[in-house]
Amino acid sequence: xxxxxxxxxxxxxxxxxxxxxxxxxxxxxxxxxxxxxxxxxxxxxxxxxxxxxxxxxxxxxxxxxxxxxxxxxxxxxxxxxxxxxxxxxxxxxxxxxxxxxxxxxxxxxxxxxxxxxxxxxxxxxxxxxxxxxxxxxxxxxxxxxxxxxxxxxxxxxxxxxxxxxxxxxxxxxxxxxxxxxxxxxxxxxxxxxxxxxxxxxxxxxxxxxxxxxxxxxxxxxxxxxxxxxxxxxxxxxxxxxxxxxxxxxxxxxxxxxxxx
Numbered sequence: 001x002x003x004x005x006x007x008x009x010x011x012x013x014x015x016x017x018x019x020x021x022x023x024x025x026x027x028x029x030x031x032x033x034x035x036x037x038x039x040x041x042x043x044x045x046x047x048x049x050x051x052x053x054x055x056x057x058x059x060x061x062x063x064x065x066x067x068x069x070x071x072x073x074x075x076x077x078x079x080x081x082x083x084x085x086x087x088x089x090x091x092x093x094x095x096x097x098x099x100x101x102x103x104x105x106x107x108x109x110x111x112x113x114x115x116x117x118x119x120x121x122x123x124x125x126x127x128x129x130x131x132x133x134x135x136x137x138x139x140x141x142x143x144x145x146x147x148x149x150x151x152x153x154x155x156x157x158x159x160x161x162x163x164x165x166x167x168x169x170x171x172x173x174x175x176x177x178x179x180x181x182x183x184x185x186x187x188x189x190x191x192x193x194x195x196x197x198x199x200x201x202x203x204x205x206x207x208x209x210x211x212x213x214x215x216x217x218x219x220x221x222x223x224x225x226x227x228x229x230x231x232x233x234x235x236x237x238x239x240x241x242x243x244x245x246x247x248x249x250x251x252x253x254x255x256x257x258x259x260x
Contacts, residue, residue, distance in 0.1 A: 001221065001222065001251055002216065002219065002221070002222065002223050002224075002225050002247075002251060003029035003030070003222065003223070003224045003225070004027070004028055004029060004224075004225055004226075004227055004244050004247065005028060005029060005030045005031065005032045005055065005187075005224055005225065005226035005227065006019060006022065006023070006027075006028040006030075006031050006032065006226075006227065006237075006240065007031075007032045007034065007057075007189075007226050007227060007228050008031060008032070008033055008034070009033070009034045009036055010033055010034065010035050010036045010039040010040075010043045010044075010047070010086065011036045011039050011042075011043055013043065013046055014234055014235055015235075015237055016046050016047075016049075016050065018235075018236060018237040019031060019050060019052075019237065020050055022237060022240075022241060023050070023051075023052045027241055027244050028052070028244070029053070029224065030052060030053040030054065030055055030224065031047075031050065031052050031053070031054050031055070032054075032055040032056075032057055032096075032226045033047060033054055033055070033056055033057065033086065033090070033092075034057040034059075035056060035057065035058060035059055035079075035082060035083050035086050036059070036063065037059050037063055037064060037065075037079050037082065038082070039082075040082050040085050040086060044085075044086065044089055044090075047086075047090055048089060048090065053092075054087075054090040054091070054092040055092055055093075055094045055095075055096065055187070055224075055226070056083060056086050056087045056090065056092045056094070056095045056096070057095075057096045058079070058080065058083045058095060058096065058097045058098070059079050059083070060098040061098065061100065061101040061129065062130070062131065063079075064079065065079050065080070065098075066100045066101055066102075066103060067097060067098070067099060067100040067103075067107070067108045067111045067112065067137075068099060068100025068101065068102065068103025068104055068105065068107050068108045068137045069100065069102070069103040069104075069107065070103075070104075070107050073111065076111060077114075077115075080115060083095060084117070087119060092119065093119055094119055094120075094121050094154075094156075094186070094187070095117065095119045095120055095121065096120075096121045096122075096123050096156050097112065097120060097121070097122055097123065098123055098125060098136075098138070099122060099123075099125060099136070099137035099138030099143065099144075099147060100136075100137045100138075101125075101129045101134045101135070101136050101137065102129070102132070102134035102135060103137060104137075105137045105138070105143055105146060105147065108137055108138070108147060109146070109147055109150045109151055112147065112151045112153060113150070113151055118152075120151070120153040120154070121153060121154045121155060121156040121186065121187070122138060122144060122147045122148065122151075122153050122154075122155055122156070123138070123155075123156045123157075123158055123161075123189070124138050124139065124140075124141075124143075124144050124155075124156075124157060124158055124161050124162060124165070124180060125137065125138045125139045125158070125161050125165070126139060126160075126161045126164040126165050126168070126198065126199070126200060127139045127164065127165045127168035127169060127198065128168060128198060128199070130199065130200060139161070139165040139168075140165065140169075141176070141179040141180050141182070141183060144180070144183055145183055148183065154185075154186045155180075155183050155184065155185045155186065156185060156186065156187050156188070156189065157180050157181070157183075157185035157187075157188050157189070158188070158189040158228075159177065159188060159189065159190050159210075159215055160189070160190070160191050160193050160200060160201075160202075160210070160228075161189075161200070162176055162177050162180050163176075163177070163193070163195060163197075163210070164193075164197060164198045164199060164200065167196060167197060167198050168198040173195070177215075177218070178218075181218070185223075186224075187223065187224040187225070187226065188219060188223055188224065188225045188226065189225075189226050189228050190212075190215070190225050190226070190227060190228065191203060191205075191208075191210075191227070191228045191229050191230075192204060192205045192206065192207055192208035192209075192210045192212065192229070193208040193209075193210055194208055194209065195208070195209045195210050195211065202228055202229055202230045203229065203230070204229045204230065204239060204242070204243055204246075205229065205243050205246040205247065206246060212246075212247070212250060213250050216247065216250055216251060225247075227240060227243050227244060227247075229243045
């Protein structure tokens with residue numbers, strides 16, 4: 001059965017106790033931790049105390065890190081040093097990066113080569129960024145393959161991003177999805193959303209019209225799938241727990257079946 005991951009931000013002190021409970025109850029197999037720039041000193045101890053496997057997610061364009069812009073190199077690498085500190089301290093085997101926005105995919109490749117870390121995963125993006133109507137790098141299977149071939153990094157497939165990029169290009173989402181699957185992703189991101197849309201929505205499962213059951217059947221068994229649905233509460237993860245229970249019902253499995 002699939003293994004589900006809990007997506008949190010490094011500053012989410014408010015969710016630490018809830019995260020511990022859900023991991024202990026076998027709702028999640030790992031935590032994917034998004035690094036908020038400047039949070040290492042204050043927040044690393046919170047996460048070191050949780051006995052769970054971690055995947056690290058580097059900051060993205062909206063947090064100031066843009067690998068596709070040469071002019072951002074200095075600030076990028078300052079943030080990346082902190083990302084590596086989180087990964088080292090939490091013994092993470094994977095570090096997810098976005099390819100950048102409004103820039104050059106060759107610059108993305110050059111900066112990933114300079115980082116030179118075997119833990120890097122590249123994540124695919126929608127065609128359009130949420131802000132500024134900029135084009136996202138890595139919105140196609142061809143872009144992702146180019147990055148992988150030139151850097152040796154592995155691949156994290158964001159399923160919603162693939163659907164939205166296909167819709168923007170007016171091509172069949174399933175054909176696009178299958179082309180991404182040919183790149184052998186090592187993990188996945190999943191939410192619900194508008195299957196005809198072009199913009200990220202991060203809806204709870206059942207609130208959108210993504211064909212979730214078909215998607216889960218298409219993903220290889222025992223895959224890691226990070227749940228990226230929105231949060232309704234500042235203190236509780238009950239809505240995320242309900243999202244996992246929704247997927248478990250589709251998978252016809254119990255919590256113990258998805259534990260790593």
